[in-house]
Amino acid sequence: MFSTAALGVAVSLTVPLVTRAIIDGPVTRRELDLLVPLAFLALGLSIAEVLLVWVRRWAQSRTVSDLEATLRHDLYVRLQSLPMEFHTRWQSGQLLSRVTTDLSTIRRFMGFGLLFLVMNILQLVVVTFLLLRLYWPLGVVVLLAAVPIIVVSMRFEKKYLVISRQVQDQQGDLATLIEESALGFRVIKAFGRRQHVQQQFDDGAVTLYDSEVAKVRLASRFWSFLGVIPNLTLVIVLLLGALAVGREAITLGTLVAFITLMLSLIWPVTSLGAILAMAQESMTAADRISEILDTWSTIKSGPEELEHPRGHLRFENVSFRFSPDSPDILHDVNLDLAPGTTLALVGATGSGKTTLTALVPRLYDVTGGRITLDGHDIRDLTLPSLRSAVASAFDDPTLFSMSVRENLTLGRPDATEAEVQQALQVAQAEFANELPWGLDTRVGEQGMSLSGGQRQRLALARAVLAKPAVLVLDDTLSALDVHTEALVEEALRNVLSETTGIVVAHRASTVMLADKVALLQNGTVTHVGTHHELLADVPAYRLLLAAEDEEVHA
Structure with a gap:
């Protein structure tokens, strides 16, 4: 999965360099005999990228499904092995939300977020290196633009981790209310307490809604910030790059390759907010699941088998x-x-x-x-x-x-x-x-x-x-x-x-x-x-x- 993803990034970053060769060679110097081989090379790279994406997704879906199945099995086995004192302390809704919602959160991150978190970081590093090699003054501009993104990302992570745990705990509480009202519907109807139970549910749902809105508000501010910085940097690079071409400090093909490579950074940067949010939610889910997996039964099975019990x-x-x-x-x-x-x-x-x-x-x-x-x-x-x-x-x-x-x-x-x-x-x-x-x-x-x-x-x-x-x-x-x-x-x-x-x-x-x-x-x-x-x-x-x-x- 990671190998095909890394190869896919390498192939996609090679295409802008081929484009530079086409512009600075056959296009600028009229070397038309090189145009067809370079065009076929670009086409071959594009086809290779598509095939690598297909292989990566196939491996990714199989791996993540196996991981989720294994986690669900281990979690269920642990729940069955824990003693009565554990189950009397825990609400059934909290356990249910861990086995369902939290596992799904981890699966989504492992199937999408983790891969792209690693690959996007790799792409950022490689592209920044290539940009510095192509024309270091513009590369420095891109590096400077990364500083506020890193600072804001670190602050966002700390706040989002807290609110994610709060939301997931409230989801477990709400699941408990739903389960209890479903199992106790006869008592609720017999005592005419439908409105009371409904009000309890509404209060819990409103609390969860407020937390969800606060989480979305925090994420939207961060994502908006991530959308502004790359576009502002692109405008500055276009202006300075055009001046550099006018002074013949760089060729037109180099500027096109530089802009193309820089555009390839927009997705890794703008997706950083969503990926970091998924990472924080997954970390919280993993922490909640670990609360169960790290709990060991105090009732241990002994070594002796009882054969033909008499009942004394x-x-x-x-x-x-x-x-x-x-x-x-x-x-x-x-x-x-x-x-x-x-x-x-x-x-x-x-x-x-x-x-x-x-x-x-x-x-x-x-x-x-x-x-x-x-x-x-x-x-x-x-x-x-x-x-x-x-x-x-x-x-x-x-x-x-x-x-x-x-x-x-x-x-x-x-x-x-x-x-x-x-x-x-x-x-x-x-x-x-x-x-x-x-x-x-x-x-x-x-x-x-x-x-x-x-x-x-x-x-x-x-x-x-x-x-x-x-x-x-x-x-x-x-x-x-x-x-x-x-x-x-x-x-x-x-x-x-x-x-x-x-x-x-x-x-x-x-x-x-x-x-x-x-x-x-x-x-x-x-x-x-x-x-x-x-x-x-x-x-x-x-x-x-x-x-x-x-x-x-x-």
Whole structure:
């Protein structure tokens, strides 16, 4: 790409020198026998320049497309490898704008700006050298004209870099607003807050508009300046050059070659503004992308493979906090779950139940103590082997914009049709077979075409289908009616008898699924026993379940 571009510049700069030879030779001295060879030479150079431009563009498009594809792949892989704490801190719109808008900005600069930035600088240097060789007094005039351009360009770069980052950040904020309003449209309509959300969007759009206008205003002033200087210099050169020809200090052919070469500088100079603007935007985009690529996951895959997991799960003095300067969410948690044991985790809202269950598949890492699976510290296991042994279903289920079958087999792509149907039966999700295209029906983004209870049942079926050694159910039945919940619980008993289960429970009916119950209070497990034991001996447990049952019946 750069080789053909450099050859193209060399060929284009040779044409004015051939023109000088034609004017000073065949034209001035009537040496007509040289006219035809020189004319064919000029024609050959022009054809060669066209061919070089074609080769350069072909190589350029292939190279830049490969670069963009590689960057997009690396960025997506990094986003998938980063832990939950990263994604809870970042707005989805900011991530989306980096994967789309920022990558496109870099592609445009690499495909156009970078090449011409290098080639234009090369052309400026070579042409200035040729101008000084042709007639140094006029060459000095051109050199002096470059001084204000360099000074203003440096000032422009500093200002444009700041405003480019501001615009790109505001684009990410606006993308977040659009995404949230699209996903939350039911809530917006239900509360009649369309005008409020629209005003938020308008405010963000106006802020972005003002920044964009300020950026354009800054660029237009710079580009106008770049347009004036070359044209003013050309007028001075024409005047001084004509006087030099009149004094016979230079030949007419030399003046024509000088003017032609100088005209070849107008494009590199006037395009400098656009190229520098693209460079600053690309630098800002690269900086924003580097914020992700330079972030490394704190959750590292261990070296050990877990073969034939049995599901013996132990919590040994486990503690957890979200950051070094925040208080402990969990502390001194000790539990021992033998294979096939089902534990119901009960506690008030905010007691740390969801956080505790998230530690098992290492969505977060413990900050104290350890969790073992079949005697292995889970931090020593490879992430794929751990997460194939542990399956989770959450109270807020996530379904992807794909078919029901693809959502179900996400954790186990090789599942047979019989196993899929069995998982649907356990989760009381046979309704999926009655959808317009059966299990091949696409459920739409976030599964919004389904009810909350239907989404929960499909998420539960997905977890059951994975046939894990450890099954974590984080309040998975909260959106089900009492009748459906009873059917699901009855079917789950058979599943949980063959696996180690942790069930976050709020209702007494859900607690009855478990072999034993752990009461979580103030970030630690205070009591462990059967449901009847805790009901008889622990007043706090009785009060908690009584309050939950009152809410359900209310």
